[in-house]
Amino acid sequence: MGKNKLGLAAAAGLTASLALGSAYSEPVEDKLVIDGREMTTWTEAPADHPFDELISGWHYRTDETRALEADSFENPGMLYVERGEEIWNAVDGAAGKSCASCHQDASETMAGVGASYPKWNEAAGKPYNLELQINECRVEQMQAEPYKFDAPEQVALATFIKHQSLGEPVEIDLAEGDMQKWWERGKDRYYLRTGQLNMACATCHEDYNGRYIRADHLSQGNVNGFPTYRLNTGGMVSLHNRFRGCIRDTRAEFPAAFSDDLMALEVYVTWRGQGLSVETPAVRQ
């Protein structure tokens, strides 16, 4: 075999993979209606976005999984919403208060709130996600212990609060404080290749969404459904747990939950999915 043939062969490899682009496994066209309300799960991306269209992870799941999310009686994540409501109303800590003592009826006071996290927190000098805000309330207002990462109460309460924004478009404020800087840092992290497998978030979720990686149908990796109910582990998965799982899958050490690295990533990835409806608790495989 001569050099020319090999050169051609190399080029053929590249075209073969490009050609596959047209044969890829499309996200399923379908409408997500929960309790009579249609969710925005597929929408045009803003001009400065790497994608033309933003697509919820819901479209990449099987018929059964999609149906489970659409039916709030069947959705196993709804049990955690109920559990979260109990915690919302339960007195805890030395101050003898519950969340409800300050915030009353969550269906009114928390409506739309979860859709705009992470938010700039001036006192802390960094963005806060819902979990960090909950911990701050516990420590400052309730004189209770902060929840450890992924404590069942933390996940249930975050699920309950996010659920109060069901159907609301995700929209964060990058104009506050240093949010823009955190966005930049998160973007760097998104394109940073990690681990022995040498992959970035973008490698899977930007370059190859729509394709199957083994049994997994790769989505755009949007965060609008978090915390999500995962069928294969039979429980809720928090966002930072998911981030850590994806990073671990590249055979890399992963940053601590709520570390600056992962908070920056949360800001950036949330921005990427702005306009999609909050789906919490979404159901995933």
Added chain:
Amino acid sequence: MTKPLVYAALAAVLLGTGPVTAGPVEPGNVEFAEDFTVSASLTDEAGDPAEGRKAFADRSLGNCLACHAVTEMSDQQFHGDVGPSLDGVAERYDPAFLRAIVVNAKHVFGEQTIMPGFYTLEVGVDVAEKHQGKTILSAQQVEDVVAYLTTLTD
């Protein structure tokens, strides 16, 4: 014939007649020719296609099936479609080119390819402790996988 391929032919002859190297080629010493080939075997033992087939499917080894479908492997579930199907890949490429792809696909397809380098220490940041300083496949496993790929003729 270009030089590397002459060497390839030579190496094949030499390897066929007896061991000429001491131990496998180190990941940093694998020689890529200008035409994206690695002609010389990484070890002095011929690749075993049956072992290669196992490494190809095994999630903790090559896990090639995560990204590539192969019709011949229909006994295995879940073939990915991130990369092209490898049916007939032995008709398209010779072993020296296949070896180069498996050793370090970045040298062949470019830095941006999703395909990991299976015998290289040029990897991403923060490699997990248990994988540090190690390649995904051993030199012999690369040879086994390449031997398996050469059986994919249709």
